[in-house]
Amino acid sequence: MKDMNAAVALPCWHCGQPAPPETPWQATIDGLPRPMCCPGCAAAAQAIADAGLAGYYGSRTAFAAPPADDAAPAGALYDDRMTDGDGVFTVEGIRCAACVWLIERRIAALPGVAEVLLNVATERLRVRWDAAACRPSAILQALRAIGYTAYPYDAGRHGARLERARKVLFRRLFVAGLAMMQVMMYTVPVYMAGDAPDPEVMDADMRALMGWASLLLTLPAVTYSAWPFLRGAWMDLRRGLPGMDVPVTLGIVAACAGSVASLVRGSGPVYFDSITMFVFLLLGSRYLELNARRKAAGALERLQRAAPAGAQRLLAWPATREVEPVGAAALVPGDMVLVPPGQAAPADGVVAEGETEADLALLTGESRTRRMGAGDTMPGGAVNVANPVVLRVTSSARDSTLALLVRLVERAGQDKPRIALWADRAGAWFVAILLGLTLAVFGAWQAIDPAQAWPAAVAVLVVSCPCALSLATPAALAAATERLLRHGVLAVKPHVLETLQRATHVVFDKTGTLTRGRPALRRTTILGEAGADACLQVAAALEGGSAHPLAQALRAAAGAPAPAATHARYRVGEGVEGEVGGVLYRLGSTAFVAGVAGGPAPPDAADGSSAVWLGSRAGWLARFDLADDIRPEAQAVVQACRRRGKTVMLLSGDAEAAVRTTAASLGIADARGCQLPQDKLDAVRALQREGAVVAMVGDGINDAAVLSGADVSFAMGRGASLAQLHADCVLLGDGDAGLRPLAEAFDTADATLRVIRQNLAWAMAYNLAAIPLAACGLLGPWLSGVGMAASSALVVLNALRLRRD
Amino acid sequence: MEALYLLIPLSLILVAFALWIFFGASDSGQFDDLDGPALRVLQDDDR
Numbered sequence: 001m002k003d004m005n006a007a008v009a010l011p012c013w014h015c016g017q018p019a020p021p022e023t024p025w026q027a028t029i030d031g032l033p034r035p036m037c038c039p040g041c042a043a044a045a046q047a048i049a050d051a052g053l054a055g056y057y058g059s060r061t062a063f064a065a066p067p068a069d070d071a072a073p074a075g076a077l078y079d080d081r082m083t084d085g086d087g088v089f090t091v092e093g094i095r096c097a098a099c100v101w102l103i104e105r106r107i108a109a110l111p112g113v114a115e116v117l118l119n120v121a122t123e124r125l126r127v128r129w130d131a132a133a134c135r136p137s138a139i140l141q142a143l144r145a146i147g148y149t150a151y152p153y154d155a156g157r158h159g160a161r162l163e164r165a166r167k168v169l170f171r172r173l174f175v176a177g178l179a180m181m182q183v184m185m186y187t188v189p190v191y192m193a194g195d196a197p198d199p200e201v202m203d204a205d206m207r208a209l210m211g212w213a214s215l216l217l218t219l220p221a222v223t224y225s226a227w228p229f230l231r232g233a234w235m236d237l238r239r240g241l242p243g244m245d246v247p248v249t250l251g252i253v254a255a256c257a258g259s260v261a262s263l264v265r266g267s268g269p270v271y272f273d274s275i276t277m278f279v280f281l282l283l284g285s286r287y288l289e290l291n292a293r294r295k296a297a298g299a300l301e302r303l304q305r306a307a308p309a310g311a312q313r314l315l316a317w318p319a320t321r322e323v324e325p326v327g328a329a330a331l332v333p334g335d336m337v338l339v340p341p342g343q344a345a346p347a348d349g350v351v352a353e354g355e356t357e358a359d360l361a362l363l364t365g366e367s368r369t370r371r372m373g374a375g376d377t378m379p380g381g382a383v384n385v386a387n388p389v390v391l392r393v394t395s396s397a398r399d400s401t402l403a404l405l406v407r408l409v410e411r412a413g414q415d416k417p418r419i420a421l422w423a424d425r426a427g428a429w430f431v432a433i434l435l436g437l438t439l440a441v442f443g444a445w446q447a448i449d450p451a452q453a454w455p456a457a458v459a460v461l462v463v464s465c466p467c468a469l470s471l472a473t474p475a476a477l478a479a480a481t482e483r484l485l486r487h488g489v490l491a492v493k494p495h496v497l498e499t500l501q502r503a504t505h506v507v508f509d510k511t512g513t514l515t516r517g518r519p520a521l522r523r524t525t526i527l528g529e530a531g532a533d534a535c536l537q538v539a540a541a542l543e544g545g546s547a548h549p550l551a552q553a554l555r556a557a558a559g560a561p562a563p564a565a566t567h568a569r570y571r572v573g574e575g576v577e578g579e580v581g582g583v584l585y586r587l588g589s590t591a592f593v594a595g596v597a598g599g600p601a602p603p604d605a606a607d608g609s610s611a612v613w614l615g616s617r618a619g620w621l622a623r624f625d626l627a628d629d630i631r632p633e634a635q636a637v638v639q640a641c642r643r644r645g646k647t648v649m650l651l652s653g654d655a656e657a658a659v660r661t662t663a664a665s666l667g668i669a670d671a672r673g674c675q676l677p678q679d680k681l682d683a684v685r686a687l688q689r690e691g692a693v694v695a696m697v698g699d700g701i702n703d704a705a706v707l708s709g710a711d712v713s714f715a716m717g718r719g720a721s722l723a724q725l726h727a728d729c730v731l732l733g734d735g736d737a738g739l740r741p742l743a744e745a746f747d748t749a750d751a752t753l754r755v756i757r758q759n760l761a762w763a764m765a766y767n768l769a770a771i772p773l774a775a776c777g778l779l780g781p782w783l784s785g786v787g788m789a790a791s792s793a794l795v796v797l798n799a800l801r802l803r804r805d
Numbered sequence: 806m807e808a809l810y811l812l813i814p815l816s817l818i819l820v821a822f823a824l825w826i827f828f829g830a831s832d833s834g835q836f837d838d839l840d841g842p843a844l845r846v847l848q849d850d851d852r
Contacts, residue, residue, distance in 0.1 A: 097844035
């Protein structure tokens with residue numbers, strides 16, 4: 001059932017993942033040998049220790065990220081491009097304070113490096129070096145040696161615009177905040193002195209001085225900080241569609257005009273404190289929202305860098321079909337590349353061989369796949385969905401994948417979820433009614449008491465709090481998106497949270513989703529005299545050079561490197577034969593092993609696992625049952641879904657028996673095997689016709705259709721890139737945390753919807769109570785300001801609770 | 806009381822000065838990384 005080594009596993013000293021017992025990999029740190037889980041960790045740890053930076057291990061508060069085993073883009077390429085001795089690199093895997101120290105110290109120690117600065121918020125490393133003594137490839141190599149994946153930062157690819165917007169918004173926020181605090185200083189004495197002008201307390205000159213000083217400070221807050229609202233309102237009015245910016249602007253302008261008039265007249269209320277506070281709170285919530293969006297865009301960018309970054313270049317096509325893996329950035333026009341099914345074309349190209357279908361959904365928005373034959377142009381980023389094709393590259397990858405990335409990032413930021421759209425629509429109505437009401441109040445007071453007309457109208461505008469509609473909902477969604485991201489869920493489409501909360505069914509795919517997607521040794525049955533470990537050693541030795549997934553599983557189970565087999569011969573579809581320690585063994589199918597072992601074949605296990613037999617001339621030795629292991633966290637996630645009252649289903653393309661076994665061990669009642677992509681989609685459609693809201697979790701190419709058909713869908717971050725493009729969410733975790741973020745997503749969805757409803761209820765109650773009071777002239781102008789500000793603060797703080805776990 | 810006639814304009818100048826400093830700091834990138842310094846301060850460099 002489970003990996004036989006797991007029980008006694010020690011954590012890897014470097015990354016904290018379990019290391020095999022008596023692991024052959026270790027690194028000497030501070031004179032002591034430490035266990036390592038893989039050669040990558042061992043090399044990274046040794047490099048850190050050799051550089052004299054072992055202090056990292058003493059002061060870190062989180063394990064290091066396991067080094068990536070895939071080849072990062074060849075660093076030497078950048079040597080020609082970055083020649084000015086100044087560059088920015090994006091670094092992955094920063095976990096804690098010690099990482100910052102380690103990276104800066106290591107790079108600063110390189111010869112020729114003048115200055116190193118790591119920006120933790122953006123995970124960017126800025127390096128200045130002497131172009132004669134150091135090269136960018138040396139910096140990338142040094143980073144890789146200590147276990148961090150890095151690549152040169154490309155301003156066009158990252159949300160550079162988003163970054164600039166954040167900087168400007170931060171300035172506006174700061175100016176508004178400073179103005180708010182200082183205006184309050186001038187306003188407090190005026191409030192303390194009371195409304196009656198008593199020369200003993202505060203004379204009119206002093207009052208005027210305070211007022212003019214406040215006005216001077218309010219001007220930058222209104223003209224600079226509130227500029228986005230003023231411009232937004234102007235554009236809304238020109239289009240004839242009043243949005244939330246209109247009442248905000250009207251409130252600001254009316255309060256400003258009223259205050260200036262009072263100031264000039266020498267009597268009457270001034271609202272400068274309310275204005276600055278209003279602007280500050282509005283900007284604060286926008287800033288939070290922008291930060292969450294920036295983080296989402298960054299995560300998406302990293303994910304996509306991993307997806308189409310590699311390419312398989314054909315060395316001498318058409319003479320041979322031998323390929324070499326290269327970074328997509330290294331492709332130049334004229335190169336021939338192989339695009340296997342499920343992968344995106346790394347660059348624009350013309351099909352030179354093969355016929356396939358390509359999915360251009362992301363590039364053109366077209367949902368149907370397009371047939372592609374020899375001579376057709378396949379744009380970079382188009383996903384090959386059918387057969388492998390050979391492509392002649394026509395433009396470099398940088399130009400084509402750029403378009404893909406920009407689109408993905410934009411898609412993540414675009415569109416609003418339904419509840420936000422509803423809030424916007426309700427907000428527009430609110431504005432229209434409010435403006436009408438203000439006019440009515442003004443008119444009524446003109447008839448009753450003209451002196452009261454202006455203050456009452458302004459009080460209605462100021463006291464009404466559209467904030468719960470206009471800013472608390474986006475703030476809640478932004479806070480929730482950020483929380484999801486922290487837990488490893490990237491929400492690409494906006495409706496995710498509300499649909500997830502309504503979901504009644506959760507449908508899982510099996511292979512790669514509930515299971516790890518690669519076979520592992522489940523059971524070793526001894527048939528001869530040799531022990532299980534000895535048999536495993538022999539099997540691992542025989543499979544020493546094979547890349548077959550079953551062979552890899554056997555090698556992984558054997559742990560330490562086995563003695564090499566001699567005279568090993570592979571028979572396609574049958575198995576392998578070879579000598580270990582002078583004895584001839586056969587490993588493979590029943591018939592193949594029976595050829596040497598003789599005698600009747602022992603029975604097969606009937607649980608859907610694949611059996612591999614081992615035998616020698618002396619007879620049958622062992623049967624290894626290999627099966628796709630269930631993810632360790634799958635049980636907990638399935639239970640979490642069920643606890644929320646959601647029906648859990650399993651739809652898989654795998655054989656019925658294997659699906660039943662998995663379903664039984666997870667306690668899933670409704671499990672269907674042998675499902676073609678169309679069957680899965682039909683099953684989900686059938687559920688939807690019965691009124692179910694379906695959440696689908698999948699990872700493979702064959703899941704793409706059902707993922708876009710489901711109401712809300714999740715793709716595994718390590719799955720096929722096609723699945724990710726069609727999913728609403730991507731689960732970024734890998735290893736043992738793969739599925740766990742799903743449970744967190746359900747929690748977050750519930751919490752978010754609860755908070756939004758609370759905010760809307762509060763806004764309704766507050767406005768219904770406050771607006772009539774203000775209209776009757778019962779609320780003083782300053783009380784209106786305080787009420788509005790307190791209400792805004794309340795809804796924004798309520799939304800921010802979502803950031804906590 | 807009369808001191809306020811001097812102090813209030815003075816405070817306005819002070820605010821203008823603070824804004825000038827802030828814009829300078831913002832231009833020089835001081836606010837680009839608000840997480841890093843909190844981590845860096847925990848590390849001794851003399852190891």
